[in-house]
Amino acid sequence: MTTQASANHTAKVIGVTIAAAVGGFLFGFDSSVINGAVDSIQGNFGLGEFFTGFTVAVALLGCAAGAWFAGSLSDRWGRKKVMLLxxxxxxxxxxxxxxxxxxxxxxxxxxxxxxxxxxASVIAPAYIAEIAPARMRGSLASLQQLAITIGIFAALLSDAVLANTAGGASNDLWFGVEAWRWMFIVGVIPAVIYGVLSLLIPESPRYLVGKHLDEEAAEILANITGELHPNERIHEIRLTLRAEQKSSFADIRGPKFGLHPLVWVGIVMAVLQQFVGINAIFYYSTTLWKSVGFTEDQSFTTSVITSVINVAMTFVAILFVDRVGRRNLLMAGSIGMFVGLIMAAVAFSQQIGSGDEVSLPSPWGVVALIGANLFVVFFASTWGPVMWVLLGEMFPNRMRAMALGIGTAANWIANFVISLLFPSLTEMVGLSIVYGGFAFFAAVSFFFVKRNIPETKGMELEDMKA
Known part of the structure; x- marks a missing residue:
């Protein structure tokens, strides 16, 4: 199918993608904003390690439920209305x-x-995959992860600014309200922006075709994506959507423990992305660095620097995902993450002292920082964005919405498990063992990708076969 690659249409597609990806910004902001508030919440409410972890992680149960229902809701209501919700x-x-x-x-x-x-975590990658031309889909889908990383950066930066302005996260800031509370309240701003942008972007052509609104779909395909023959594309879409109009578990059933093997590939990939421990850094980094002797200011600053690295390296994925391919990037990322995590695990094994009087003697503090940030470099340039690219595109149309919802829910549940257990495991077995466990899963991820992940670069969604 010939696609018009004019600068005008390219700009429109990028603009619509950026608007949808603001959902990714909320994803990153919400998941990391609690980072700067963890110690204050623990002190304010007198929580132990387990309940501190549960308070941090409980939002992820909501995330899993939202991801689970988002696919079916978007099939009934449309992508835009679900974004507004x-x-x-x-x-x-x-x-x-x-x-x-x-x-x-x-x-x-x-x-x-x-x-x-x-x-938002389900709708954004699905919408972007459906609106983007095949030649640009990998790069545009990576904008979702870029938005997530910018959201993480914004959350950690705002946490640091609010804490420093108040002289500490637990101190009063404006109107007698503590700084850690303002860390949550400022989230209203990006949420309102996301809602406004959701009203302005076009509906997904594939959703419109599914609702027999062919004229609207053709107009969007012609004006936004630059299709020279939109009616032919609509015919192609309709052929692949005939079984999708009543999306159900029947679409993803198969011989492997009740599910189609490709669905299991998506689930395991989503779980491994979390089991390498990325959110142990982005949820607990401030607490983590304080636990090995950094001051509060140093811990906030280190967290912000790590989030900047996270943003910067996501551009690597955007540049290379459609050139190098999804599979090769994932395998390279697994190797790099493993090396960084092993460095951090070895460094944390050298921790001395106990209680509030702990530190990493020279040169192990530097090794820990390098290892943790090397891990972030490889995660941000590979597994962070590419996992979402694949989840948005690897399934046939008939099962995409349901399979994407299940894969994303699995990602959130794995996130919940890591976030819940990290404080308790750190206290029981130490950071060295915990990071060694993350390194183990990084190694597993390499062999899993090598054996199970298909290459999807350059393929139209209508051509995806299970």
Whole structure:
């Protein structure tokens, strides 16, 4: 199929993609904003390690539920309306979390926010995959992960600025409200922006074809993506959507423990992305660096620097995902992550002292920083974005919405497990063993990709075969 590659249409596609990817910004912002508030929440509400971990991780249960239902909701309501729902949930969560008066209260608001973020985490990659021409889809889908990394950076930077302005995260800032509460409240701003942009972008052509709104779909294909023969593309889409109009578990059933083998590939890939421990850094980095002797200011600064590296290296994936291919990037990332995590594990094994008087003697503090940031470099340039690219494109149309929702829910559940257990495991067995475990899963991820992941670069979604 010939696609018009004019600068005008390219700009339109990129603009629409950026608007949809703001959902990724909320994803990153919400998942990391609690980083700077962990110690204050623990002290304010008198929590132990397990309940601190549960308070951090509970939002991820909402994320998993939101991801689970997002696919079927988007098939019924359309992509845009579901984006608006995600925006609304995140707005009320930001305000409620900032004004929470008890731990159960905070958990309820965090779960509601998680529902919104889970929805955004599914809809953004699906929408981008459906609106983007095949020649640009990998790079454009990577913008979702770029938005996530920018959201993480914005959250950690705002945490640092608010904490420094107040002289500490637990100190009062404006209107007698503590700085850690403002860390949540400022999330209203990106949530409102996401809602406004959701109103402005076009609906997905594939959704419109599924609802027999062919004229609207043809107009979007011609005006946004630059299709020279939109009616022919609509015919192709319709052929692949005939079995999708009543999307159900029947579409993803198969001989492997009740599911189609390709669905299991997506689930395991999504779980491995979390089991390498990326969010142990982005949820707990401030607490982590304080635990090995860094001051609060140094810990906040180190977290921000790590998030900048995360953003910068995502551009590598954007530049190379459509050239090198998804599979090769993932395998290279697995090797790099393994090396970085082993360095961090060895460095943390040299920790001396106990309680509040701990430190990493020279040169192990530097080795730990290099190892942790090397891990982030390889994750951000490979597994971070490429996993989402693949989840958005690797499934045939008949099962895409359901399979993507299940894969994303699995990612959130794995995220929940790591976030919940990290504080307790760190206390019980130490950072060295925990990071050694992350390194083990990085090694597993290499062999899993080599054996199971198909290459999808350059393929139209209508050509994907299970």
């Amino acid at each position: 995600g925006s609304f949930l995140f707005i009320i969560s930001s305000v409620g979390s900032g004004l929470a008066f008890s731990v159960p209260d905070l958990m309820v608001w965090r779960v509601l926010g998680g529902l919104g973020i889970g929805i």
